[in-house]
Amino acid sequence: MSQTEKSQAAAAPAAARKQPTQQRSRERVERMLEAAAALIAEKGSDALKMGEVAERAGVPIGSLYQFFPDKSAIILTLAERYNALSRECIGEGLADVRDMAGLERAFTELVDTYYEMFLAEPVMRDIWSGTQADKALRENELADSRIIGGMLADVLMRLHREGDREEIATTAFLIMSLGEATMRLAISVTREEGQAIVDAYKRMVLREMLAL
Amino acid sequence: MSQTEKSQAAAAPAAARKQPTQQRSRERVERMLEAAAALIAEKGSDALKMGEVAERAGVPIGSLYQFFPDKSAIILTLAERYNALSRECIGEGLADVRDMAGLERAFTELVDTYYEMFLAEPVMRDIWSGTQADKALRENELADSRIIGGMLADVLMRLHREGDREEIATTAFLIMSLGEATMRLAISVTREEGQAIVDAYKRMVLREMLAL
DNA sequence: CACAAATATGAGTAATCCTCATATTTGCAA
């Protein structure tokens, strides 16, 4: 909730170039990102070429490098926008969980929503399936897992006041990280098998959260 | 066991160039792979350059392309060798499981051994942490997960004769696939946290296998 | 020994990321 604002700051690429301060350039940067997203949707992020992004955005190639230190920074920015949205959803979904039944409901719905989001968003799907390609993207995903793992840990500690806090924290981190892996797996097979996999993940995780 | 031989065939790259038939060339190919492995251990597979592999192996660059269609084919061949070894270990470890206690013992030992193997083998670790980078590698890992998932499913069906066979198969596949994801996660954090994560994975999966 | 198939070779091609020197625009203080 109040983390939503902070996530904007986290969106800044690690080795950033200048942040656009003037309005004109902010609009241009937006056009660059839109162009990149469109090209990824069409041909996949592997085939993303800086020259094409520039052409599509209607800017010379030099302007791209004015705001993005390299190609992966563009992809990272797009990825982080999706991650920020996800974090917000997860935070909201978990916010008013008061008991185990509530957690079960919230978790099930979050996972299903997440899966459908992946199916519906070709750009997100593409970036994620190849997310492990780039070191910066891997680190970003790891950081994201830690944040949402922390959210889940908070809830679990509220529900299991006597449990081992270290163990709960580690397990929550693992659950969220494996959730991302499950999505990657589910979107790389048929829709039918993907759904079965997502269901199996939910079953396993819910059992674990109950037993912790 | 009898699958060990078959895995040799699976090692052939998808879009293969000529297979070396003469002894001389087989030795040269071996030198190329050794050179690639050494360079990956030193600088990581991202930084692997075909020119360097050729130089290190003492062959002209053209010879590399005589047997490998492209760079990722070299990495894929190395990856598949490790996978074949892993499959063999897993097959042996699960072969004589007769009851739940035996499965628990075998699974725990396999996971721990696997984790230590990753820690000890820089080449394997490097290839795996970036495995999702390349489409061919991703597909190879998926195929591997299906095979070892099938092995686990066999065992689980033996132990749970009344269980839903579809559900067991899907869960076994998911468990193995998430095992690979867990390794990737564990090797990207400190040794201590990695061990905690591996332990949490074992706990969760064992609970699930018991309850299926 | 002859000859086809396999292998060897490495200079050159093509693709693409990214730089950088220079030109232009913007916001703002005097």
Place this chain on the structure above:
DNA sequence: TTGCAAATATGAGGATTACTCATATTTGTG
């Protein structure tokens, strides 16, 4: 308004590197 520093714009070209291909050599075999 005007002057000026900082921000932004520009695109030809440098640098890297995967991969090709025409040609030369070696190998197994009838």
